[in-house]
Amino acid sequence: MRNRRLAGENYSLSCMEFHACSRGITLSILDGKRILLGISGSIAAYKTAELARLLIGQGAEVQAVMTDAARRFITPMTLQALTGRTVRAELFDAAHEAAMGHIELARWAQRILIAPASAGFMARLAGGYANDLLTTLCLASPAPRLLAPAMNQGMWADASVRDNVTLLRQRGATFLGPDEGGQACGDNGLGRMLAPERIVDLLAVSFQPESWRGRRVMLTAGPTREAIDPVRYLSNHSSGKMGYAIASALRERGAEVVMVSGPVALSPPEGVRLIRVESAEQMYNAVIQGIHDCDVFIATAAVADYRPVKIHKKKTKKQGGEFTLRLTPNPDILRSVATLKNGPFTLGFAAETHDVTEYARAKLKDKQLDAIAANLVGGDQGGFARDENALTVIWPTGEQHLGMRDKRELAYRLLDVIEPLILESGKFMECRVKT
Numbered sequence: 001m002r003n004r005r006l007a008g009e010n011y012s013l014s015c016m017e018f019h020a021c022s023r024g025i026t027l028s029i030l031d032g033k034r035i036l037l038g039i040s041g042s043i044a045a046y047k048t049a050e051l052a053r054l055l056i057g058q059g060a061e062v063q064a065v066m067t068d069a070a071r072r073f074i075t076p077m078t079l080q081a082l083t084g085r086t087v088r089a090e091l092f093d094a095a096h097e098a099a100m101g102h103i104e105l106a107r108w109a110q111r112i113l114i115a116p117a118s119a120g121f122m123a124r125l126a127g128g129y130a131n132d133l134l135t136t137l138c139l140a141s142p143a144p145r146l147l148a149p150a151m152n153q154g155m156w157a158d159a160s161v162r163d164n165v166t167l168l169r170q171r172g173a174t175f176l177g178p179d180e181g182g183q184a185c186g187d188n189g190l191g192r193m194l195a196p197e198r199i200v201d202l203l204a205v206s207f208q209p210e211s212w213r214g215r216r217v218m219l220t221a222g223p224t225r226e227a228i229d230p231v232r233y234l235s236n237h238s239s240g241k242m243g244y245a246i247a248s249a250l251r252e253r254g255a256e257v258v259m260v261s262g263p264v265a266l267s268p269p270e271g272v273r274l275i276r277v278e279s280a281e282q283m284y285n286a287v288i289q290g291i292h293d294c295d296v297f298i299a300t301a302a303v304a305d306y307r308p309v310k311i312h313k314k315k316t317k318k319q320g321g322e323f324t325l326r327l328t329p330n331p332d333i334l335r336s337v338a339t340l341k342n343g344p345f346t347l348g349f350a351a352e353t354h355d356v357t358e359y360a361r362a363k364l365k366d367k368q369l370d371a372i373a374a375n376l377v378g379g380d381q382g383g384f385a386r387d388e389n390a391l392t393v394i395w396p397t398g399e400q401h402l403g404m405r406d407k408r409e410l411a412y413r414l415l416d417v418i419e420p421l422i423l424e425s426g427k428f429m430e431c432r433v434k435t
């Protein structure tokens with residue numbers, strides 16, 4: 001039997017802190033935070049000037065530390081002017097060591113943000129080489145490390161770089177990016193440094209309290225495939241990007257996440273328990289089996305409404321003329337969970353090509369959901385297979401529009417909106433709250 005916990009006071013801290021107001025001024029969560037901004041050698045270092053400016057604008061204290069190679073791409077003077085602090089670069093610098101020694105600096109930092117992180121720098125960090133000030137600081141500091149890689153797409157794909165990334169991740173480093181797109185060298189692919197604004201957002205996220213710690217969330221993601229015969233199926237254009245972004249944001253905020261996913265070309269976020277399925281029936285069975293001890297259910301999957309009545313054992317042959325396929329309805333997974341007695345908080349999605357909020361409101365009521373996130377799909381809109389999306393979150397007593405943005409960022413904003421709703425619903429299990 002589920003045992004509900006009422007709203008906990010500490011729970012909404014992240015939203016409150018993020019938007020804490022003082023005399024009408026919105027304070028950033030980065031206000032007063034001590035950031036050691038490491039810069040290694042990559043052409044993307046020119047973007048670090050903007051990054052430093054944004055961080056200072058958010059009220060952070062920024063100490064730039066540059067490698068030798070970084071100083072060939074951007075001058076320390078630029079960083080000094082933007083941060084208001086002398087840039088550190090030398091390990092054996094008598095004057096600086098007398099003022100704030102490198103060990104003191106390592107202790108001062110609340111976060112070490114390396115942007116750009118070059119392939120060479122990551123190799124040295126992975127290898128534990130304390131052969132310059134920046135790597136030495138990384139080894140000496142207990143602060144979490146966030147790396148924004150920047151390099152040629154071929155380098156990023158190289159096996160030695162992949163190994164170093166895996167190793168650094170295993171040791172707790174957080175990777176911010178890289179992004180995909182045109183590169184300074186003329187190539188196109190994965191390896192661009194994330195935009196400074198995005199790095200600032202993700203750095204801010206790293207300071208948010210783990211407001212979902214002790215909560216178990218199940219979500220569905222991606223499309224389903226409904227087999228016609230051994231080689232053909234019915235499906236849709238869902239990429240799974242929204243669901244995977246939400247799973248990742250939930251993990252960042254400390255939730256235990258179980259994701260039941262249809263076939264997608266994405267790797268699951270670290271720490272997420274992934275159950276791979278193909279058909280709607282398999283998705284339904286996996287959800288029903290695991291839902292009993294979940295606090296929240298988020299249905300992002302684009303579940304096929306129908307499946308063929310009969311799955312042919314052998315490949316069906318062309319017959320000439322019209323071909324009729326008899327379909328039967330699939331179980332509605334979301335409705336089944338939402339109507340469970342003592343069930344979890346349920347958030348559904350409504351993807352429509354028109355009249356999206358009207359349909360979503362009707363769905364919210366009809367499926368007895370706690371909230372629904374509506375988005376337009378098709379045409380120039382975001383939605384299916386795109387990196388960007390806009391959502392209108394609707395619940396029985398209100399709604400909030402979240403404008404077009406990267407799905408990864410949208411995921412965090414969506415959590416910000418539903419966190420207070422979940423609290424109000426009281427749909428948390430007492431027995432799941434960890435100390």
Ligand code: C5P
Binds near residue numbers: 305332335350
């Ligand atoms: O009814 P409709 O398919 O428009 O509802 C969309 C919402 O319901 C999505 O959240 C989707 O994941 C969920 N759904 C489901 N099982 C189905 C069909 C939709 O969970 N069979």
